[in-house]
Amino acid sequence: MPTEREFQVAPIVPESVMHNTKALSNLQSLSASIFGVAAGILGLESYSGFLFYFIFTILTTMLFYTFRVAPTSLKSGLGAFDTSRYFRTQYEFWAGGVFGGLAGYILTWTLFYGLVRA
Amino acid sequence: MTWFSKSTTTFGFLLLAHACYSAYEHSALQSHRAASLSSLSATQQQAASSSLPLDISLETIVATVIITLGLVLNTAKLRPIQWRVWAGQIERAGEEGARSSSGEVDKDYVGNPFKLLESRPGFVDIRKQRKEFAEWVKQQ
Numbered sequence: 478m479p480t481e482r483e484f485q486v487a488p489i490v491p492e493s494v495m496h497n498t499k500a501l502s503n504l505q506s507l508s509a510s511i512f513g514v515a516a517g518i519l520g521l522e523s524y525s526g527f528l529f530y531f532i533f534t535i536l537t538t539m540l541f542y543t544f545r546v547a548p549t550s551l552k553s554g555l556g557a558f559d560t561s562r563y564f565r566t567q568y569e570f571w572a573g574g575v576f577g578g579l580a581g582y583i584l585t586w587t588l589f590y591g592l593v594r595a
Numbered sequence: 596m597t598w599f600s601k602s603t604t605t606f607g608f609l610l611l612a613h614a615c616y617s618a619y620e621h622s623a624l625q626s627h628r629a630a631s632l633s634s635l636s637a638t639q640q641q642a643a644s645s646s647l648p649l650d651i652s653l654e655t656i657v658a659t660v661i662i663t664l665g666l667v668l669n670t671a672k673l674r675p676i677q678w679r680v681w682a683g684q685i686e687r688a689g690e691e692g693a694r695s696s697s698g699e700v701d702k703d704y705v706g707n708p709f710k711l712l713e714s715r716p717g718f719v720d721i722r723k724q725r726k727e728f729a730e731w732v733k734q735q
Contacts, residue, residue: 487679500670515655537663537667541667563673564676
């Protein structure tokens with residue numbers, strides 16, 4: 478964790494933090510609903526459905542890293558998979574959206590499961 | 596880039612809708628077949644819901660990946676959170692750096708945060724203005 482002293486030396490812009498977090502969480506919740514539709518069509522049940530969700534959420538985060546974070550982050554000299562240019566903690570980026578989209582996922586999953594297998 | 600991400604997302608949704616309809620038709624057909632078979636011979640029991648055909652499963656997964664790609668490409672550009680990096684980017688790029696993919700400047704773009712420090716009004720020659728005012732009063 479960064480200390481108070483480090484925040485004084487390298488101040489952080491709250492507006493940018495909010496903007497980035499909003500972009501990521503919007504993407505996560507929207508894509509989670511789409512994954513629910515896909516899982517319902519495939520007719521997944523119990524653990525395989527949750528496994529499907531986790532695999533595709535990780536895929537989304539990887540795509541987001543590749544297209545939005547990596548081009549400028551690598552150019553500025555940060556290592557691979559280092560998101561410190563745009564996000565305060567690594568945990569916030571890689572795991573923050575996993576549980577945020579779970580409710581929307583289950584909603585559309587059950588809905589489309591019921592629709593397809595009427 | 597915006598037309599690319601939008602068309603990718605639309606194409607993915609079309610594929611997903613097609614897969615959804617195919618899966619629905621498949622399950623309806625399966626249940627119909629099972630019902631007719633059981634009416635023909637009561638001993639022949641068949642599971643009503645067999646697994647989905649491979650092409651529908653593949654289409655669903657491909658559609659999901661395509662939609663995800665389109666959504667990721669449609670997200671807003673990120674902004675650096677460290678103040679020095681962010682201010683340096685604004686200094687170098689200006690409004691161009693805050694443009695979204697559709698070519699408009701973001702609504703919450705604030706511009707140079709140090710504008711107040713960088714411009715200063717010049718000194719006012721108050722004696723000259725006072726003299727001009729006095730002459731103007733005399734002319735009235």
